[in-house]
Amino acid sequence: MKKISVIIPKSVPVLHPDSDTREKEKRPRSWQAELSHAVTDVAELLRLTGNRIEDILPVNPKALQFPLRVPHPYIQRIVPGDINDPLLRQVLPVSLEAEQKPGYITDPLDEASTNPQPGIIHKYAGRVLLILTGSCAINCRYCFRRHFAYKENRNSKKQWLRALDYIRNDQSITEVIYSGGDPLLNSDKNLDYLTRAIADISHVKRLRIHTRLPVVIPQRITPGLLKSLAGNRLKIAMVVHINHHNEIDKRVKTALKPLRDHDITLLNQSVLLKGINDRAALLTRLSEALYDAGVLPYYLHLLDKVDGAAHFDISQTEAQKLVGRIAANLPGYLVPKLVTETPGQVAKTPLLPIL
Ligand SMILES: *Cc1c(COP(=O)(O)O)cnc(C)c1O
Numbered sequence: 001m002k003k004i005s006v007i008i009p010k011s012v013p014v015l016h017p018d019s020d021t022r023e024k025e026k027r028p029r030s031w032q033a034e035l036s037h038a039v040t041d042v043a044e045l046l047r048l049t050g051n052r053i054e055d056i057l058p059v060n061p062k063a064l065q066f067p068l069r070v071p072h073p074y075i076q077r078i079v080p081g082d083i084n085d086p087l088l089r090q091v092l093p094v095s096l097e098a099e100q101k102p103g104y105i106t107d108p109l110d111e112a113s114t115n116p117q118p119g120i121i122h123k124y125a126g127r128v129l130l131i132l133t134g135s136c137a138i139n140c141r142y143c144f145r146r147h148f149a150y151k152e153n154r155n156s157k158k159q160w161l162r163a164l165d166y167i168r169n170d171q172s173i174t175e176v177i178y179s180g181g182d183p184l185l186n187s188d189k190n191l192d193y194l195t196r197a198i199a200d201i202s203h204v205k206r207l208r209i210h211t212r213l214p215v216v217i218p219q220r221i222t223p224g225l226l227k228s229l230a231g232n233r234l235k236i237a238m239v240v241h242i243n244h245h246n247e248i249d250k251r252v253k254t255a256l257k258p259l260r261d262h263d264i265t266l267l268n269q270s271v272l273l274k275g276i277n278d279r280a281a282l283l284t285r286l287s288e289a290l291y292d293a294g295v296l297p298y299y300l301h302l303l304d305k306v307d308g309a310a311h312f313d314i315s316q317t318e319a320q321k322l323v324g325r326i327a328a329n330l331p332g333y334l335v336p337k338l339v340t341e342t343p344g345q346v347a348k349t350p351l352l353p354i355l
């Protein structure tokens with residue numbers, strides 16, 4: 001087997017092969033418990049996914065600018081013993097991350113300049129994006145915010161009040177987007193408070209939630225969250241983030257169903273990733289699995305050129321050809337819009353399929 005080099009601390013912790021902490025399907029823990037039990041140790045992740053530490057080449061962790069973090073419900077969908085598993089590869093820190101490539105920078109979307117005050121990104125007309133927390137339940141290696149100034153975008157009540165003032169004072173804002181990090185890391189109580197306050201601003205019509213949590217820890221969709229979202233006048237859309245059909249298991253479907261039942265529009269955004277979903281057959285299967293789970297494909301993003309993620313990148317032309325191939329297989333509503341983000345543009349830039 002060809003060895004891959006994984007970034008791993010030199011002092012590899014002692015492994016206890018008998019104490020398999022892999023969760024049993026029967027009794028899911030609360031989402032908060034899943035979060036605190038998330039795996040942060042590379043050796044443990046390899047062990048839980050049936051990979052041998054001997055089969056990888058350890059690399060000095062200095063290269064690891066962005067920590068490892070993977071909750072168990074996601075790990076359970078990784079095919080054991082396959083170091084190239086598409087779910088594993090989304091979270092496994094490999095040495096390629098340390099390679100610097102020209103054009104790959106720390107803030108590819110220039111968010112620093114569209115950050116009018118901490119916690120707000122107001123880049124597109126009518127829509128304001130609120131960063132409700134800096135962290136995520138999972139750390140995806142290709143994340144364009146892997147270098148973002150989260151410390152200055154920390155959550156605080158004061159900051160939320162200032163964001164509400166900002167929205168109140170701008171009549172052109174018709175849609176508020178909860179983003180992050182992952183906004184659903186906030187408690188139901190805090191989200192309920194914020195959502196009610198936004199619903200009280202009459203020019204806001206829609207609320208959108210960009211989250212990966214229903215996929216990563218399905219039990220995050222609590223009755224309390226559903227009640228809070230359903231109980232106000234706003235039209236709500238939830239945009240989840242799924243890149244591969246194996247991410248959708250029974251628990252994810254079960255979590256998404258009540259959202260639909262409460263009139264919440266479910267959309268998906270994916271990132272086109274080399275070695276993970278860059279084949280027409282896989283993207284077709286993803287769209288079908290999404291629709292089966294009640295979710296419509298929305299965006300397929302070209303990778304943002306962030307430092308440390310160049311090894312996931314696919315060229316624009318190759319991406320357009322791939323989408324051309326899936327467009328030939330699927331009804332139009334199951335073909336995601338291929339987009340890229342260019343700083344300074346009024347919207348994300350659509351890239352047409354090459355048929
Ligand atoms: C993508 C994005 C939005 C939403 O754009 P849509 O095209 O409406 O989905 C809003 N704000 C920021 C900063 C974004 O990156």
Ligand code: SF4
Pocket residue numbers: 135136137138139140142143144145180181182212241
């Ligand atoms: S869930 Fe989204 S924001 Fe969080 S690490 Fe993954 S890609 Fe980045």
